[in-house]
Amino acid sequence: MMLSLISQMVRAKTVAATAATGLLGTVSLGMLLITLSSSALMAADHIVEIKSFKFEPNTLIVQPGDTITWINRDIAPHTATANDKSWDTGRLKKGQQYKLVVTAEMSKDYFCRYHPHMKSRLEIQSGN
Numbered sequence: 001m002m003l004s005l006i007s008q009m010v011r012a013k014t015v016a017a018t019a020a021t022g023l024l025g026t027v028s029l030g031m032l033l034i035t036l037s038s039s040a041l042m043a044a045d046h047i048v049e050i051k052s053f054k055f056e057p058n059t060l061i062v063q064p065g066d067t068i069t070w071i072n073r074d075i076a077p078h079t080a081t082a083n084d085k086s087w088d089t090g091r092l093k094k095g096q097q098y099k100l101v102v103t104a105e106m107s108k109d110y111f112c113r114y115h116p117h118m119k120s121r122l123e124i125q126s127g128n
C-alpha cells in the first residue's frame, strides 16, 4: 500500500517534469521564432526622390533585404537604371514610383536613361 503510494508519487513527478520540459521546449521555439522574425523586421524601406534632375540621396546606404522606392517628382520622365542594365525602374512619369528589393550582388551604380549625366549609386552593406 505504502509502496504503491510512493510509486504513484514518483509517476506524478515524472509527469510534471515531462510537462515542464514540454513547456520549456515550447518557450524556446517561441524565442527562436521571435529571433527569426526580428531579423526580417529589421529590413528597412528607403525612398529615393528624383527632383530637379537629381537622385536624392545621391548615395544610398542599404542592406540586402531592404527595399528602395524611387519616386519621380519632376515633370520630365526619368529612370533609375543600373550601369550594366541588370535592373531598371523603367520610365517613371511625374508622381510614379518603382520598388526594388536589395540583394547583396546587385549592381550598385546607376543612371537615368534619358539624362545620362544623372548618376547615383547604392552602398550595399553586409547584413552582419
Ligand SMILES: [Cu+2]
Binding pocket: 053, 077, 078, 079, 112, 113, 114, 115, 118
Ligand atoms: Cu532623367
